[in-house]
Amino acid sequence: MGKLSLMVDKTIQMPPSIVKESIDFITSMWGQITPSVSIICGSGWGEIVQAFPSTRSLNYSDIPGIGDTTVEGHAGKLILTDFDGIQVLIFQGRRHLYEGVSWDLIRFPILLSYELNSKTVLLTNAAGGISSDFKVGDIMVLNDHINFMNENPLIGSVVHPDIPRFPDQTKIYDPKLINNILKIGSDQEITIRKGIYLALSGPAFETPAEIQAFAKLGADAVGMSTVPEAMVANALGMRVVALSCISNLAAGISKHSLSHKDVEEASKKALPHMKALVLSFITSVEKNH
């Protein structure tokens, strides 16, 4: 067999029954669960789990359909926690387009959350800062995005019967939840930037010329994730909020060359802010429904 035949056909979809199988497995381990918020942790964000007083955990590799993570800093654990009377489901690690996986694995946490009746999704990532106001360690709340992945996670016959064929994307990121985040930031003296996230497939970082072009297009930060999950959750009518930790200045703006290790280290330094922000967000979310 030639190597080319091993390429993934992204148009083939896993049967919806796999999500049900996955829920059956989760409830067999944890009993019935009723999460109202789901969090997907990007690079560096997995450590926020330590902020919750008590958690239960399952390995992705044991859950049907979810698939294990392959990237350093993405633990591959599903976490359940009760905080302030709210049940929260945390995906500690995500799948990315650049791993060469099918859309199924990227969409899976959102479809699982939706089927568990979770109404709010908090997406997190590490991103390169483009805006001249941004410093390493800043946190940005997304108010919109530019999808330059050259792919669309909604392509296919039926991703989910509740997804319209042509979903509106005027307000993917919930304005009320954005305001919640900004208010928490000002109350806790954590600088929160608001901006536009531009997503590429990766895995290579960008060239300086690309970053200059993206700046002209209005992008404030650049990364390799989040947009697919935001699009699927929005199309399902879920409330979406997304946070970037600015882990480096983007190529050509930074004086240094870029590496994933630096991305991880910068995110570690911002961890106290990330934890405080997420905890307060969980507390605020139901009150502002």
Ligand code: HPA
């Ligand atoms: N570019 C793309 N993705 C990223 C970056 C970056 O500079 N930093 C963290 N994720």
